[in-house]
Amino acid sequence: MKKTLSVLLSLALVVTMAAGCSGGTTTSSEDSDVIKIGVFEPLTGANAAGGELEVEGVELANQLRPEVLGKKVELVIADNKSDKAEATTAAARLIEKDKVVAILGSWGSSLSIAAGDVVKTNQIPAVALSATNPQVTAGNDYYFRVCFLDPFQGTVMANYAYKNLNAKKVAIIQEVSNDYSVGLAKFFTDSFTKLTGDPSSIVATGNYNTGDQDFNGILTNIKAANPDVIFAPGNFTESALIIKQARALGITAPFIGGDTWETNEFITVGGADVEGAVMSTFFDDTNPLTEAGKTFVAEYKKAYPDRDNIAAVTALGYDGYMMTLDAIERAGSADPVAIRDALAATKDFEGATGMITIDENGDASKNEAIIKTVKNGIFTYMDSVTID
């Protein structure tokens, strides 16, 4: 019995080893008749729901435009497990093992920043989809992005709090282990204190870690500070739990946040308590501004007829893929450095989320944000804001 078991076990080992090796012989996709593009997203862990939405957008774009330069485009999806250490490994694997010529992703600035050095050293261009922290592209010629940046988003939400909600006192709850959340909270603080002219108008700050579930401690402090509005940029699950626990503690102040809230899990976990929560995001599916946007919405509804609305990050996934293919076409080759140069020269590319021109930092110069709120359990368009 024991012997058979050990034979079986060693067999299993050999089989897995063989499976592991089979992918190792891939040649560089430059010369072959497929072009490989890596998709670098959190598909498990705390950010999984966000990653999945972006992959949907990338895959939809891939179905609509499966070829470039007469070659088939193959997507290689790598899970970075919502973990900064895993993110580096996942990006390295895409480059070294799968020989991708470009990378799309990731949802989450921290994860993109973690992969920054890998793409830079290996000279493989990467297009961040919804990573809004300035550090993603700063000092990195190989990282680009199709979304707006946090200094802009922070200003949008500070204006919203000050002008639309007449807030004089704001409390901030940030996810300290997340560069996106800390950065956005800082930019919001800068803008808001400038608007009020009063540095003490941020009356309380609460910190938590990704994966925390109990926020009663920080919320009790915040309740004592009695803010008019609570700004809580951070991951969707934690944010939904924060709002739920705040309501249970009797906090009635409105909650506002950033683009990461726009996932279905925010609503399923938060339930009735997240009704009225307001966030800034990239795209309004009920009113696409470009022809590409209309095509995207129509195709998405064909592919997913049962969805109530389309997440903005899905549109960004679509744009990231289309913009990269446009760059490969303009470069006329699948050489990563040529693709990089073409990406950097992107001008007036018509994306689903608006016109994209890449500036000298590798960022999309965008000056419009969409404000959405949760209404009857659906993310609903409220306003669009332009800041010059």
Next chain:
Amino acid sequence: MVVGMTMETFLQQLINGLSVGSLYALIAIGYTMVYGILRLINFAHGDIFMMAAYFTYFGIAVFVIPWYITFIITIGLTMLLGVTIERVAYRPLRDAPKTSLLISAIGVSFLLENVATYLFSGKPQAFPEFPLMTTPFFIGGLSFQPVSIVIPIVAFVLMSALLYIINKTKIGMAMRAVAVDYDTAKLMGIKINGVISSTFAIGSALAAVGAILWCMKYPSVLPLMGVVPGLKCFIAAVIGGIGNVKGAVLGGLILGFSEVLMVAFFPALTGYRDAIAFVILIIILLFLPNGLLGKKYMEKV
């Protein structure tokens, strides 16, 4: 940035601490019982807790079984899971060095996490709402969620029941005998396997109750949700003196209160909340290597 604290805020924080601490206590008991009997730190305990949360979620939200039946099924399935893990992963290694057992426990923990990720996806599931338990009521400015009061009561009742089982029943006597001397107990005709299985069954049942209450309070279910509570409850068990049931409860409460009070008095340090558990652990172990209630050769179940 220290917010001036009113009596109201302070009392509210104490309520928060009591309910978190009691949850830690329930899970910590499972660690302490297994350690008492097998000298094994069952690293899979946090993941057994996670699986219990999924059982409840599937029972109520997916298969629409009434909650009271779901709770019974969940407790039953979780006990079965705990006993199966012991049977498959620990029993064959019982005579192997303790390190092998420990590695096996870590392996089971990873296995459960990955199986859960594979089967249930990495996305959070919303735990069904229990308005009766979560709708807050207010006394003065203080908010009470019924569940926050139910948790300490359940923890206390279960602890008392467990102490009764350990000290007054036959199986409890057998457990104590095995804890004191495994080999002699065997020679005395105690059915070791049965005793160990029931230890795992009881520990897992408590984890299941902990999971149900945890999810009522924090209604999201994730494959990795057991990692941090598992680690903290293990620390709670060590603080109280691992192997000692009262110690586990005491350790859980101490941990819950200190976390919340640190948040209350030093709001700027809230990001280090998880670190406080380890700081307390180190301090207590420096002065009391056996934990608060741990005595070297006594009461190790």
